[in-house]
Amino acid sequence: MLGIEYKNNSNRSTISVNDCFEVLTSDERITLREGSSFLEFEKGETIIKQGFVANNIMLIDRGVVKLDVTDDHKTTTVKLLSDGQFIGIICSFAHKNLSFSAEALENTRVEIIEMSTFQHLIQSNGSFALLLIQHMSAMTSGLVHWMARLNSKHVEGALAIMLLEFCKIYKSYKFELPITRVGLAKMLGYSKESLIKTLSKFNKDEILSINDKEIEVLDLKRLGNIAEKG
Amino acid sequence: MLGIEYKNNSNRSTISVNDCFEVLTSDERITLREGSSFLEFEKGETIIKQGFVANNIMLIDRGVVKLDVTDDHKTTTVKLLSDGQFIGIICSFAHKNLSFSAEALENTRVEIIEMSTFQHLIQSNGSFALLLIQHMSAMTSGLVHWMARLNSKHVEGALAIMLLEFCKIYKSYKFELPITRVGLAKMLGYSKESLIKTLSKFNKDEILSINDKEIEVLDLKRLGNIAEKG
């Protein structure tokens, strides 16, 4: 794994989605399989839009997804999600209508599970329910810390955090930016000019090596420092 | 109720903590009562600190609580909580150690429920588990929208949102600020100078009437407008 440290959201003993499914009986697994299907989304495609009826639980089989919320006509990116993560499960149970939007940043395969199937499993399998609650709890905790951390930074810090997140998602210090600079600026809540200038600065300072969308982290230590203190 | 509209986080059909407890059998209610106790906290007192062992679930019986998270040595206020709300239940199940801090903004009575008792109820009562998940889901959704909304505003907008939240908590357009201006500035993530100047501006513009900590909202319409657009 990469040498990036995640200080506050200690991942030791965090319950994964697979941990939850492992306690299901073979009958329950069959029910789950029968109540679910797969859907492919292309890079850039909208997976769900805030306001739609919440009929399903969605699980990322493979891909990268951007989770957004819109309030007062402004859209905020809340988190990036990847393989093995629920798309906004945290909020899916809350209302009849979804309170978030999701967009594929890479070609993404999503497992769609009927809400009623899922709810039935929660009611009938206590261990599954408890593990799911622990998983949701960990995800919410991570989400809140992520948002708090990102929002307490200036452009440089926020960009550094996001770049390190991309490294984590792509499991490499070299990756292709899955969005435009304008999109990245919007994700971070800064103007495109600020974002572009900061990216150029990182390039000039030899923290990054940038070729169009191709980004390589050259100085992890300095980038990590900016993420923490900037 | 107050005439404040909450656009995006529609509260219709949100499951409350009491809704969850209502499905417990009389035996389970006895277990719950035996596994819980009450504690009083004075205004300004720390209820829990990030990093402590998560042994309990805490429920606000009466009072006002400020929920904080600390990342990279910076503390962010995440939400204000009031009567009938869990103190960070969302995160309590996640790790062995708590990932948030809580401070009483008013004299507060907290019901402390043993984690093991709670977990046992989740495992044995499926309806309770499902309702709890729906409750947590709604709380998380609210939290995320609250944070996104607050963070996408300038001082004026953020202050307006917080003042309206106080109106909601105290169920009145006239209330006493439960914290100092320095504390309010920290809560909103702005400097004390910015906060004080904005508060003075609202007073001068006759949106508020301010006497020390005593605040009255004079022009709800304008304040609501600033909360939305500022």
Added chain:
DNA sequence: TATAAAAGGTGTAATTTTACACCCTTTTGG
């Protein structure tokens, strides 16, 4: 009660960020 510490407050300089005005290049659609 004396004294320090904390809170409340104001004006001004410095910093951060956005907005604007451009310009060039690439992509997209009729």
Added chain:
DNA sequence: CCAAAAGGGTGTAAAATTACACCTTTTATA
């Protein structure tokens, strides 16, 4: 294939916010 739109980029002015310097009042506490 051409025009328009979108993306990428830069310099400079304008706006938002902080930081600093300073002052007064209130609150703790030795």
